[in-house]
Amino acid sequence: MSNTKPSLPKGTRDFGPVEMARRNYILETIKDTFRLFGFEQLETPAMENLSTLTGKYGDEGDQLLFKILNSGDYLKGVTIEEVAQGSSAILPKIAEKGLRYDLTVPFARFVVMNRNELVFPFKRFQIQPVWRADRPQRGRYREFYQCDADVVGTDSLVCEAEILLMIKRVFGAFGLTDYTIKINNRKILTGLAEFIGAPGKEQELCVSIDKLDKIGWEKVKGELLDRGFVADAIDKLAPIVRREEGLNADTLGFFREILGSSIVGSMGVDELSQVLDLLEAMGGDQSHVSFDPMLARGLSYYTGAIFEVKINNVSIGSVSGGGRYDNLTGVFGLPDVSGVGFSFGVDRIYDVLLELGLFGDVAAAPVDVLITHFGQQEMNYGLGILSELRALGISAEIYPDTSKIKKQFAYADKKNIPYVIVIGSEEMNSAKVTLKNLRSGEQHTDNLNKVCEVLVQKKRSPND
RNA sequence: GUGAUUGUAGCUCAGCUGGUUAGAGCGCUGGUUUGUGGCACCAGAGGUCGCCGGUUCGAACCCGGUCUUUCACCCCA
Numbered sequence: 001m002s003n004t005k006p007s008l009p010k011g012t013r014d015f016g017p018v019e020m021a022r023r024n025y026i027l028e029t030i031k032d033t034f035r036l037f038g039f040e041q042l043e044t045p046a047m048e049n050l051s052t053l054t055g056k057y058g059d060e061g062d063q064l065l066f067k068i069l070n071s072g073d074y075l076k077g078v079t080i081e082e083v084a085q086g087s088s089a090i091l092p093k094i095a096e097k098g099l100r101y102d103l104t105v106p107f108a109r110f111v112v113m114n115r116n117e118l119v120f121p122f123k124r125f126q127i128q129p130v131w132r133a134d135r136p137q138r139g140r141y142r143e144f145y146q147c148d149a150d151v152v153g154t155d156s157l158v159c160e161a162e163i164l165l166m167i168k169r170v171f172g173a174f175g176l177t178d179y180t181i182k183i184n185n186r187k188i189l190t191g192l193a194e195f196i197g198a199p200g201k202e203q204e205l206c207v208s209i210d211k212l213d214k215i216g217w218e219k220v221k222g223e224l225l226d227r228g229f230v231a232d233a234i235d236k237l238a239p240i241v242r243r244e245e246g247l248n249a250d251t252l253g254f255f256r257e258i259l260g261s262s263i264v265g266s267m268g269v270d271e272l273s274q275v276l277d278l279l280e281a282m283g284g285d286q287s288h289v290s291f292d293p294m295l296a297r298g299l300s301y302y303t304g305a306i307f308e309v310k311i312n313n314v315s316i317g318s319v320s321g322g323g324r325y326d327n328l329t330g331v332f333g334l335p336d337v338s339g340v341g342f343s344f345g346v347d348r349i350y351d352v353l354l355e356l357g358l359f360g361d362v363a364a365a366p367v368d369v370l371i372t373h374f375g376q377q378e379m380n381y382g383l384g385i386l387s388e389l390r391a392l393g394i395s396a397e398i399y400p401d402t403s404k405i406k407k408q409f410a411y412a413d414k415k416n417i418p419y420v421i422v423i424g425s426e427e428m429n430s431a432k433v434t435l436k437n438l439r440s441g442e443q444h445t446d447n448l449n450k451v452c453e454v455l456v457q458k459k460r461s462p463n464d
Numbered sequence: 465g466u467g468a469u470u471g472u473a474g475c476u477c478a479g480c481u482g483g484u485u486a487g488a489g490c491g492c493u494g495g496u497u498u499g500u501g502g503c504a505c506c507a508g509a510g511g512u513c514g515c516c517g518g519u520u521c522g523a524a525c526c527c528g529g530u531c532u533u534u535c536a537c538c539c540c541a
Contacts (some may be wrong), residue, residue, distance in 0.1 A: 005514085010532075060539065063465080102541090130541085135465085138534070144541065321541085345541050374499070409501035425500060438501065 011134070011142030021363030022350060029173045030147060030344055033166050034125040039149050044106040044123045044129075054098075056105050056331065064132045066142075067095040080182045094217070103148045103340070104328075108203065111152060112332040120153030134347060137154040139316070141346065150341030152328060157271060159340045160305045161278035162287055167309055167320060170344070171288075175358045178312040179319075181288050184295040185272045186323070188255060191265015192293070195258055196233040206296035209241075217241055239293060248276060248291045255293060271304060277439060294397050294428075301325045307342065311352050312446075319348045349368060369419040369435075369455060371398040372408040378423040385421065385433065394455050421453065 008014070011020055011324045015023060031041070054062050074094045103126045111118065127147045134141055149166070153160045167181055186202075189209075193202035204227045208220050217238075226233055242367050243254070252273050259265030276286060297306050304324030311319055322342020329337045353359050369389065371382040382398050389396040399408040407424070412420050422434040427445065435451045436443035 007532080058539095064539085132540080135538095136533090136541075137536090140541075146541065190482055238536095318541085344541075348541075372500085374529090404498080406497080407501095411501085420500085420502070423486040426499085434499090436500075441502090443500085 009142070011136035011140075013118055013141065013143075017366070019350075022353070022359055023346065025359070025362045025373060026272075026346055026349055026353070027147070028175075030170055030346075031125070031127070031253045033169050033173075034149055036169075037123075039123040039125040039161055042107065042110065042126045043128060044103075044110060044126070046099055046129070048100055048106060048109070050092070050096055051096045053101055053105060057101055061101065064134055065101055066099040066131045066133050067091065068096055068097040068099065070096055076248055092357050100128075101132060102130050103128060103146045103343075105149075106327045107148070108332060111311045112329050113298070113338065116333060118312050121151050121156075121159075122153055123149070123151045125149040129233055131344055139351065141347070145346045146401045147344040148341060148344070150328075150337030151337050152337055155338060157275050157305075158282075159283055159367055160275045161168055161284070163307065163322065163340065163342050164275070164279050165282060165284050167307075167342075168284060168288060172307070174353060176311060176352070176356070179288055179309060180290050181309050181365070182292040182295045182313060183272065183275070184292055185268035185309045187264045187268025187304065188259065188293060189268075189296060191255075191259040191262035192237075192267055194262045194265060196236040198229055198233045201229070203229075203300060206300075209294055210296040212241070212294050243293075245290070245292075248286055248289070251291045251293065252276075268304075275305060283445075287306050297321060297323065299329075303338075305340065314352050314355055316348050316352055316355070319345045319347075319352060319380065354385065365418055367395045367397050367415070367417055368459060369394060369396045370408070370412040370415075370417045371396065371423065372405055372412070373399065373402070373422075374405060374424040375402055378425070381428055382421070382423045385423070388448065388454070391451065392452055392456055394452070394459060399463065406419065407439075 034041075049067070049311050050067065053065055057064070078090050078093050082093070096162070107124065107126060109207075114335060125148065127145060129143050131143050134140065134142060149163075151162075171179055174181040189206055190202045191200055193205050198205065208223045208227065210224070212220050220241075221234055221238075222244075224237075225231075239266055240258070245251075254268060256266070256269045256367075259269060259458045272291060275288070276291075279286065279289070295306060295308055297308060302323035303326045306323035307321060308318045309320040310317070320342060322340070324338070326338045327335060328339055329335075354414065369384055373379040373382050379398065379402060386398045399411065409420060418437065418439055420436050420438060422436060426435075427433050430445075432447050433446050433451055434443055435454060
C-alpha cells in the first residue's frame, strides 16, 4: 500500500462544513433575489468542446484554458513529425474538450442552441465553478465560482434599474451598509474621447482610466502619452478627472454640457439619467448609487451601462460588476442578441462578510438537539424519541455508540449543539426525559411532550 | 509567462555562525469526576524538519533541482 501524502492541485480548495454553511447562506440570499426578480436558473456542463471555448478570450485566455486529454489512446493518429513541431501542433489531436473558463460563453452557446425554444427576453442566472490555469494568488484561484445573471433580448433600461435593485436587496440582506454601486455608461466614455479630441480611442482611454484608482493620475497620464494621446487631449481630460465627486444629478448635468456636441456621448448621459429615474420609479432611491464617469472596467465588449460595486473601508476589490453588451451570440452565428448582465463575486463577498463579522450565527449549530444515553437499552429507547423529534421538524441526532456520558456531552459541546436529552434508567422508569440547555446549564426532567414543546418553541423564536 | 517569497507536531510558530535525544502554545487522548460539556490541575500520544539529490566527520540550517504557499507584474473574479 503506497502512503502518499494527500494534497490538492494548485489553486483549488476544500470547503469544510463551516465554510459551506456560510457559502450556502450567501448563495441562497442571492438566488432568492434572482428568483424574486424573475430569473431562471441554468446549468451547463463543466466541460465544453474546445472549439466552443478557444478564440473567445484572446490569446492569453486560450493559454489559461484547462484542456482535457482525450480518452483512450490519445496519441493514436499523432505522427512523430507533428510531435517535433511542438505542442500546439498536436493539441487539437489529443484534446477536444476543455473546462469552462467563464459562464458567459457557455450561456451564449446555450442561447444559440435553444433560440427557438427560449422565450425572449430571457432572464437567466447561473452559479457554477469555472477553471483558469492562472497563477494563483490570494483571492485568486484556479477553480472558483461565478454567479451570473443576464437578461438577453431586450434593450430596455428597466433591466439596468432592476440590477441596481437586486444589488441593493442582496447587500441589504447581508447587513452591509457602507458600499457604493458605481455606475457609468460606455457611451459617455466614447463621448469623452471625442471631447478631448481623440475620437475612436476610447478603448485605450478606458484601459488607462480604469487604473486611476490603483496607480493614480500621474501614472495614468504617462500611460496615455505612451498610448499616443497628445498633451492637449490630456490637458482637456485633467479637469474632468480631478472633478470632485458630487451628487449624481450635478455630475450628469456637467457631462450633459461638455458632451453636448457628441451624439453618442449625449445618448450615454440620457441613458444613465433614465436608469436613475427608473430606479426611483421602481421604488428604489439613489442611496449607494454613484455616477462615476471614470469607471471603465477592462472588458471591451460593454456598450452601454457599466457597474461595479465596492465595499467601503475594506481592503478588498470590487465584489460585483457587470454591464450592457451588444451581440452576445455573434461568434456562434446569431447576430443582434444584446443584453445586460452582472455577476456577484461570491468568494470576495465571503471575505468581506468575514472581515466585518456579519455572518453572525450562520453555521453555529448543525443540529438542535443531541440524545445521549447510558447504555444500549437507553439508546434503543432514544431511537423512538429521535424519530418523534424529527417528525416535529426538530433536527436531532443520537450519539451512536455507547460511551461515557462525559464524552457524549463533549461531542455536543464541540459541535455547538444547544440542547442535549439525557436518557438513563431513571428517565426510562418514569417515562420522562431530561433536557439540558448547554448554553445556560439549566436542566429539567419532564415527559417527552413537554420537552418537545420547549424545543419547538425555541426553534420558532431562537432568541427567547 | 516574468521576478521574488514560504514550507518544522492536527493548527500557529520558536529553533543561535552547521554540532548529542528538534521545542512552545493551542488542539488531541486519558485521569482528577462510573448521571453531565465548557473552567482548572495532572499525565500521555503525536515530527522521514515539503520532496529528491549534493557539500560535510556531521545538515532543520549551506548548495542545486522540484513541488507548495504568498506577493508584485500581466490579466482577471
